[in-house]
Amino acid sequence: MKDRPQVQDFDWPLLAIVGVICLIGVLEIYSSTHASAMVGMQWKQLMWIGIGILGMFLISRIDYHTLLDHAPVLYLVGIVGLLGVLVIGYSRLGAKRWISVGGQTLQVSELMKLIIIIVLARYFTEVRTDRLTLRDLAKVAALTLVPVALILKQPDLGTAMVLVPVVLVGAFFAGIEWKHAAVGLLLIALLVPLAWNMRHHLKPYQQQRIETFLHPEQDQRGAGYQILQSEIAVGSGGFWGKGFGKGSQNQLGFVPVRYSDFILAALAEEQGFIGVCVVLLLYLGLILRLVDNAQKAKDRAGMYVVMGVTAILGFHVLVNASMVIGYMPVTGIPLPLMSYGGSATAFVFLALGLVMNVRMRRFVN
Amino acid sequence: MAPWNVTDQKIPQGRLALFSYVSAALVIILLVGFWKLQVVQSEHYADLAEKNGIRPIAIIAPRGAMLDRYGRVLVDSYPSFSILLMRDNPKLLEKSLPQIEDGLGIAPEDLHQQLEAAKFEPKFLPLVVKPAATEADIEFVESHRADLPILELEMVQRRRYPLGEMLANTIGYVGEVSPQDLEKNPEKYKPGDIVGKAGLEKEYNDQIVGTDGMKRVVVNSVGRVIRTLDNIDAIPGKPIQLTIDEDLQRIAETDFANKQGALVAMDARTGEVLAMVSRPTFEPNDFAVRIPQQEWASLNRDPNTPLLNRAIQAQLAPGSVFKVVMATAMLESKALPPTYTVYCPGSAVFYGRVFHCDHAHGEVNLHKGIVASCDVFFYNVGKQLGIDRISYYAKGLGLGRRTGVDLPGEETGLVPSEEWVERVYHHKWYPGSTISVSIGQGAVMATPIQLARMIAAVADGGTLIPPHLLKDATNPNFEHFPLSDDTVEQVTDGMWGVVNEPDGTTSGLVKLQNVDFSGKTGTAQTESFDLQHKLGQHLKENGWFVGYAPRRSPEIVVAALVQSGGWGSTSAAPIVRDVVKAYYDKKGGHLQPPSTAQNIPPASAPPQIISTGDESQ
Numbered sequence: 001m002k003d004r005p006q007v008q009d010f011d012w013p014l015l016a017i018v019g020v021i022c023l024i025g026v027l028e029i030y031s032s033t034h035a036s037a038m039v040g041m042q043w044k045q046l047m048w049i050g051i052g053i054l055g056m057f058l059i060s061r062i063d064y065h066t067l068l069d070h071a072p073v074l075y076l077v078g079i080v081g082l083l084g085v086l087v088i089g090y091s092r093l094g095a096k097r098w099i100s101v102g103g104q105t106l107q108v109s110e111l112m113k114l115i116i117i118i119v120l121a122r123y124f125t126e127v128r129t130d131r132l133t134l135r136d137l138a139k140v141a142a143l144t145l146v147p148v149a150l151i152l153k154q155p156d157l158g159t160a161m162v163l164v165p166v167v168l169v170g171a172f173f174a175g176i177e178w179k180h181a182a183v184g185l186l187l188i189a190l191l192v193p194l195a196w197n198m199r200h201h202l203k204p205y206q207q208q209r210i211e212t213f214l215h216p217e218q219d220q221r222g223a224g225y226q227i228l229q230s231e232i233a234v235g236s237g238g239f240w241g242k243g244f245g246k247g248s249q250n251q252l253g254f255v256p257v258r259y260s261d262f263i264l265a266a267l268a269e270e271q272g273f274i275g276v277c278v279v280l281l282l283y284l285g286l287i288l289r290l291v292d293n294a295q296k297a298k299d300r301a302g303m304y305v306v307m308g309v310t311a312i313l314g315f316h317v318l319v320n321a322s323m324v325i326g327y328m329p330v331t332g333i334p335l336p337l338m339s340y341g342g343s344a345t346a347f348v349f350l351a352l353g354l355v356m357n358v359r360m361r362r363f364v365n
Numbered sequence: 366m367a368p369w370n371v372t373d374q375k376i377p378q379g380r381l382a383l384f385s386y387v388s389a390a391l392v393i394i395l396l397v398g399f400w401k402l403q404v405v406q407s408e409h410y411a412d413l414a415e416k417n418g419i420r421p422i423a424i425i426a427p428r429g430a431m432l433d434r435y436g437r438v439l440v441d442s443y444p445s446f447s448i449l450l451m452r453d454n455p456k457l458l459e460k461s462l463p464q465i466e467d468g469l470g471i472a473p474e475d476l477h478q479q480l481e482a483a484k485f486e487p488k489f490l491p492l493v494v495k496p497a498a499t500e501a502d503i504e505f506v507e508s509h510r511a512d513l514p515i516l517e518l519e520m521v522q523r524r525r526y527p528l529g530e531m532l533a534n535t536i537g538y539v540g541e542v543s544p545q546d547l548e549k550n551p552e553k554y555k556p557g558d559i560v561g562k563a564g565l566e567k568e569y570n571d572q573i574v575g576t577d578g579m580k581r582v583v584v585n586s587v588g589r590v591i592r593t594l595d596n597i598d599a600i601p602g603k604p605i606q607l608t609i610d611e612d613l614q615r616i617a618e619t620d621f622a623n624k625q626g627a628l629v630a631m632d633a634r635t636g637e638v639l640a641m642v643s644r645p646t647f648e649p650n651d652f653a654v655r656i657p658q659q660e661w662a663s664l665n666r667d668p669n670t671p672l673l674n675r676a677i678q679a680q681l682a683p684g685s686v687f688k689v690v691m692a693t694a695m696l697e698s699k700a701l702p703p704t705y706t707v708y709c710p711g712s713a714v715f716y717g718r719v720f721h722c723d724h725a726h727g728e729v730n731l732h733k734g735i736v737a738s739c740d741v742f743f744y745n746v747g748k749q750l751g752i753d754r755i756s757y758y759a760k761g762l763g764l765g766r767r768t769g770v771d772l773p774g775e776e777t778g779l780v781p782s783e784e785w786v787e788r789v790y791h792h793k794w795y796p797g798s799t800i801s802v803s804i805g806q807g808a809v810m811a812t813p814i815q816l817a818r819m820i821a822a823v824a825d826g827g828t829l830i831p832p833h834l835l836k837d838a839t840n841p842n843f844e845h846f847p848l849s850d851d852t853v854e855q856v857t858d859g860m861w862g863v864v865n866e867p868d869g870t871t872s873g874l875v876k877l878q879n880v881d882f883s884g885k886t887g888t889a890q891t892e893s894f895d896l897q898h899k900l901g902q903h904l905k906e907n908g909w910f911v912g913y914a915p916r917r918s919p920e921i922v923v924a925a926l927v928q929s930g931g932w933g934s935t936s937a938a939p940i941v942r943d944v945v946k947a948y949y950d951k952k953g954g955h956l957q958p959p960s961t962a963q964n965i966p967p968a969s970a971p972p973q974i975i976s977t978g979d980e981s982q
Contacts, residue, residue, distance in 0.1 A: 065370060126369040130377075169384070173377050232417060235402040235410025252418045252583065269414075273403040277396060284392045291385045300374045307384070318391055325398045 426575025537564020
């Protein structure tokens with residue numbers, strides 16, 4: 001037993017996997033942008049990774065129990081922040097997602113992901129049961145729906161959706177009863193057609209995204225064009241890929257936001273099925289390693305924190321990869337650690353900081 | 366230890382393990398998805414990717430020029446620009462319309478109408494808003510590349526006809542390849558190809574058409590050209606040299622101003638067509654850009670059929686020109702003695718019907734019959750010969766069948782026979798019909814080019830020349846219908862008399878000094894005597910003259926038809942004389958033979974080729 005948590009207790013194999021994923025991401029960002037007006041983007045991404053690593057160390061210093069102690073305060077801060085976005089935030093591309101903090105734009109919804117992990121970990125620990133009652137489930141649903149609704153209002157369907165798996169995974173480990181789970185799944189199955197009929201209440205761009213997802217070939221110049229071009233990029237990459245910097249779909253800009261949300265399409269084109277295998281297996285390795293950390297956590301609170309992080313990262317990978325090959329609509333969910341993006345990258349490192357936090361303290365009393 | 370955190374609960378290891386298995390399963394499902402795209406359907410997508418970025422742009426090859434026999438340009442091609450309007454951005458299109466209308470000087474109604482018409486066509490197909498851009502138009506497009514990216518320039522090759530309406534029916538015109546031709550020849554043509562539609566443009570299309578080149582460019586996702594991959598130059602079409610003599614053509618055209626009819630002038634030894642006129646005609650330069658729908662419709666509806674090449678397509682009663690066939694038949698068949706004479710009182714009755722003559726000619730023999738064109742003499746000859754004998758000689762001399770001139774759409778004319786009337790009308794030949802045919806009326810029909818060839822053949826002892834317009838005719842097919850020297854002597858003697866004897870039908874009006882000019886007039890009714898009687902008016906007859914020189918073994922033969930011109934001697938004969946005179950003046954050095962240098966002033970200077978946007982962004 002040690003008295004103090006040590007940096008040596010960080011999960012270095014996990015961080016090695018993260019490092020390789022980041023490196024592949026930076027290289028692919030370079031390949032996608034070096035011949036365009038956005039040249040030099042990889043340096044910015046590296047800067048964000050650096051900031052993220054710093055954040056990871058910082059967040060690992062604060063005992064996660066302390067964080068969980070302050071969960072209600074953090075929750076309130078998050079809600080106020082989201083309201084702030086709606087009131088004083090500014091718009092880009094028709095969505096109000098950013099507020100300005102000290103000259104830097106900040107996506108509060110990214111922060112909300114971290115907060116919801118902490119809040120739900122606290123909640124499920126406090127329930128202290130292996131059989132969640134309906135009442136418990138109703139409470140956790142209410143807790144989640146407030147930020148989800150606020151994020152949907154921005155509107156940002158993608159990030160709003162990301163909060164849901166944290167609840168589902170948390171409930172799963174907190175001992176949701178199989179009959180409740182079955183009813184829940186049934187409800188979702190019923191809600192989807194209902195939501196489909198309510199689709200006219202969606203924003204036009206969301207309607208279009210769904211429409212396009214269902215019939216990508218009908219609107220070749222519009223949003224369906226994005227999915228089609230992504231599929232062409234992936235498919236034309238073949239088994240071995242076209243080579244670094246040689247993907248025509250990528251280099252000629254046919255792949256939409258090829259350095260960000262569609263970076264996996266760019267990689268699939270240039271590195272082929274082999275490259276995709278490497279990347280997806282790295283992500284699987286990352287997830288399995290995270291689960292291992294959860295298994296070795298000192299207490300349930302730690303496990304909930306780690307699995308909350310795992311749920312979000314896993315969901316990102318699943319939805320992003322599915323979108324790239326046309327299995328899911330375009331929702332604007334980036335591929336963690338590879339897609340270009342400051343807030344998103346910083347979030348992942350902060351989340352990993354929470355994991356390190358739990359790991360470091362597994363032997364500490 | 367925080368009060369909410371009690372460590373008495375175990376970590377749910379089983380559920381965590383299940384989570385791992387589910388994660389691995391999902392990754393495998395994703396990999397299967399990628400496998401499907403990247404391995405199973407890889408070729409399909411590779412193909413799509415290839416088509417995506419690389420766009421082929423055709424480089425249109427110019428059609429070959431047409432030169433006259435001295436190398437002067439009759440038709441050529443020049444590069445020009447079309448302005449295309451992209452329609453795939455409706456918002457920008459709507460917003461930019463007023464600026465485009467203003468900048469290019471297009472009437473708003475016209476543009477709206479064009480857009481409306483193209484409404485249901487695929488959006489990626491651009492609209493040709495200005496088929497022939499001026500330099501100012503090009504400058505407008507170039508200077509507004511940034512704010513009007515929906516305008517594009519496309520280089521095209523256009524036909525130019527420096528002679529305008531002259532020779533138009535013979536040269537023909539070009540147009541977009543028809544859907545039918547596309548279907549028949551999918552390897553040869555592609556949509557939008559310009560092909561010859563009529564005349565020599567059609568006949569020699571395969572010779573003058575070039576081979577289009579191809580430029581493959583790489584475009585980015587918004588269609589802007591980033592770089593050129595490769596460039597296969599267009600091979601311009603080869604020029605063809607025609608037998609036409611622009612000088613003779615000009616003289617003939619001038620004589621035909623405000624007249625309807627046709628003229629064919631040929632070298633009587635080779636069949637080379639020296640001049641060919643058809644009136645009324647059209648302006649071929651109108652077809653070279655884009656002929657307005659209205660103009661095309663009116664050309665087609667015009668009762669005067671300006672698109673018809675009368676020299677080879679007008680099938681009309683040859684009138685008295687046919688008497689040359691009759692005279693030849695009479696002498697060659699020996700059915701009548703050469704000394705055969707008839708008394709002409711001004712009319713004659715055959716089979717109970719009165720047939721008229723222009724004058725009371727009195728005692729008429731063959732020579733006088735030709736010179737004075739006595740109908741009564743030839744009525745009798747015809748009656749004696751019978752329709753089948755007439756038919757035999759008419760066909761032998763090239764009537765009733767195509768001359769084989771190298772132009773599309775030549776008509777056959779018609780030489781009636783007993784067999785023909787039974788086949789077509791299912792009744793026996795009325796002997797009375799033979800009487801009309803004897804003077805080139807009734808069922809007999811001929812084209813100007815057939816008559817020119819027929820006269821040349823008679824004057825040359827039965828050699829039928831192959832009329833052609835291509836200087837290097839590959840296979841000139843001379844036909845022989847041998848005539849005895851006596852026959853040729855007697856008939857040409859008569860035709861010399863027509864021009865040169867005082868009682869000839871031309872009354873000596875078209876005599877030429879030092880030239881043995883001969884020929885035969887014709888004045889043909891355009892409808893039956895009965896019809897004229899019924900209409901109560903006398904429509905003017907078609908005037909014919911087929912002249913040649915010299916009297917035997919002619920060098921030049923010219924057939925002229927002046928529709929509704931009245932007497933052939935006054936309407937058609939002077940035109941023929943002018944052309945024959947010009948031919949001899951040139952030969953004798955009176956008319957300066959042109960140098961081979963091109964003397965055509967450049968029509969509106971072709972615009973300079975402008976960069977097609979090879980630089981990116």
